[in-house]
Amino acid sequence: MSEEPHLLTEEQDGVLIATLNRPDKLNALSAETMQLFEAALHRFRDEPDLKVMLIRATGRYFCSGADLRGGSPTATPRTASGIRENHRLRLNGMHRIYDEMEHIEKPIVMAIHAPCVGGGLEMALSCDFRLTAKSASFAFPEGLFGTLPASNGVSRLTRLCGPHWARWLIMGNQKVDADRALIMGLAHDVLPDEGFQDAALDFCRHLTKSSGEQMGAAKIAIDLAAELGRESGRHVERMANSALMLNPAYLEGIERYIKNLGGKGK
Structure with a gap:
């Protein structure tokens, strides 16, 4: 009997759902997983009807x-520079894929129901939203x-959570539960285990109702603002809005909103 695909995909209401599907291997990230995931990521990027x-x-x-037992197509480098290049160019494309996740101007949500460690946590760090079930935990082994x-x-951990918590996870080699992840800023919300997947999908459906142009501009503006000083960050805000406020969809929407307010409070 052939093994099931390492990643499953489906569409629901404008949401592309990608499911890691190696439960017997604890969903270790194999070469096949990453190949299928990258294909799904490009599909999400390129199809306008897919919003989240x-x-x-x-x-x-x-x-x-990462799947450490799955073998490697190339030998482990024996020089420091070779190891650095191996991280950048190989490792089943992790660097390239995680960078692309950040660059795509659509929201990516991860729904983490259980322990998430190593390369899986690194994938999570490249998502825009991290929702966790009460049973979730995180570690870098x-x-x-x-x-x-x-x-x-x-x-990315230092950028998201600051050096204080990066030391705790990386130097302290500590596992953190869902509640601690929320305090750290690693998780956006902690939800009950029961009904968790439905709640995560409902959040994604909520995101699909937002303007795609606003989502893309916000993703870029927030990333830039995190790297810039206050004044430069203000310039980014104004630059983004100068395009958004010329969007016909915005002009029509704000006109409807103002008309609807016309008869209220009088």
Whole structure:
């Protein structure tokens, strides 16, 4: 009997749902997983009818990280520069894929129902929204082997949660539960285990109702504002709105809104 696909995809109400589907392997990220995921990501990027991407998983782990038992098409480099290039160009394309997740001007949501570690946590860090069930937890086990999470684990975790919590996860080698993840800023919301997947999908449906132009501009503006000073950040706001407020959909919508207010309060 052939093995089931490592990733399943389906569409619901403008949401592309990508499900990690190796429960017997704790959803370790194999070469096949990453190939299928990248194809789904490009489909999400290129199809206008797809407004939101939802990433979820089956089984008792959300993701146990990179598949270390699946073998590698190339030998492990034996020089420092070779290892750096291996991180950047290989590792089943993690760097490239996670960067593309950040660049796509549509929201990507991850619904984490169980432990999420290593490369799975790095994938989560590249999403726009991270919803967690009460049973979720997070860790970077790389410290056990004397290395760092190097496919954005240090850079994006520090950017999202600050050096204080990055030290806790990476140097302290601590596992954090869903409630601690919320305090850290790693999770946006913690939801009950029961009905979690339905609640996550409802959130995605809510996002599909927003303007795609506004979503794309907001994603870029927020990323820029995080890197810029206050004054430059204000320039980014004004620049983004100068385009959004010329959008015919905005002009029609604001006109309807004002007309609807006309008879109220009088």
